[in-house]
Amino acid sequence: MEIFKYLEKYDYEQVVFCQDQQSGLKAIIAIHDTTLGPALGGTRMWTYASEEAAIEDALRLAKGMTYKNAAAGLNLGGGKTVIIGDPRKDKNEAMFRAFGRYVQGLNGRYITAEDVGTTVADMDLIHEETDFVTGISPAFGSSGNPSPVTAFGVYRGMKAAAKEAFGSDSLEGRVVAVQGVGNVAYTLCQYLHEEGAQLIVTDINKEAVNRAVEAFGALAVDPDEIYGVECDIYAPCALGATINDETIPQLKAKVIAGSANNQLKDTRHGDIIHEMGIVYAPDYVINAGGVINVADELYGYNQERAMKKVEQLYTTIETVIEISKRDGIPTYVAADRMAEERIARIRNSRSQFLQNGHHILSHRISR
Ligand SMILES: NC(=O)C1=CN([C@@H]2O[C@H](COP(=O)(O)OP(=O)(O)OC[C@H]3O[C@@H](n4cnc5c(N)ncnc54)[C@H](O)[C@@H]3O)[C@@H](O)[C@H]2O)C=CC1
């Protein structure tokens, strides 16, 4: 990978490589754009096939956070971290503390939180070294685990997408195929089950599947089978790039609405599903509940206020669908436009200089 070429192409601001031999920390912090504010995005811990794959994931996820935060109306830029390692075997206290010191070194340009493979307990360790971390234990006045709130947002967005596809936002009797029943999807399944949806689930982790089968009477299928099952809605809630050349021909769903980041392998896959008449709720719009929730901590966390904002993801998905229909463009393009227009507006409005607290000529004062 020619990294600077890539950074230039998508206009990344900064990439930080963090290494701590003693604890085994190998992390990449990617900061995409801080026009709207400090970059906020979670820390993923995953066993990557190569260092290049880890760098690529960090970069793609960071850019997604820029768009997510912009589309959600947050005054935050986009960034993300990946830690290379197996979250079940390679974690240790020193690792997260070392990582916390790297975050502190960025002095607020980047604020972290949970993502796949990291937990509230990990965030608490990071918090030992820096304040620039959210999603820590509620005992600290924090919002805690963002996953259930992400799930609520996905549920709300799914209803809005269903209304477009089926003429009603009721999910009663709808068949929803859920890929990956981890932190977010388990709570999503709870909402869907309570509304009377039928669930088909899959996961590479058998325990996760069994939990959903027992709790919600879900039908379990093998990971490769989920794309082709007869269903109304496909909810990708595992990792990214599952909407691709191999899976699209198998899809029977009329709606795609799930929590996973970077669901489209390539933008052209968004064009293909649009032409097929599938209502696609863009990933970074529908899965913004978690970041909306943790971002509320920056104002002094208020759960009621945060949940009201997350509930509004229904309207945001409606707006994206309206723009898509009005302009005859796929929903992922409509969402990108919404985010890019907001960033451009703020970037332009910053053309007037405003002194920001540090007297710019202070160094001239004679001592
Ligand atoms: N946790 C949150 O608040 C947010 C999560 N997301 C995204 O939502 C997705 C899920 O996140 P979490 O629930 O937190 O992660 P998680 O790690 O708790 O759940 C993911 C599940 O997917 C399963 N999985 C992985 N590969 C699979 C495959 N090929 N087929 C079937 N199952 C597979 C895993 O075994 C795991 O149970 C991720 O893409 C994450 O980036 C996005 C926004 C916020």
Ligand SMILES: CC(C)CC(=O)C(=O)O
């Ligand atoms: C609070 C986090 C879950 C934010 C994030 O990394 C995401 O939305 O993907």
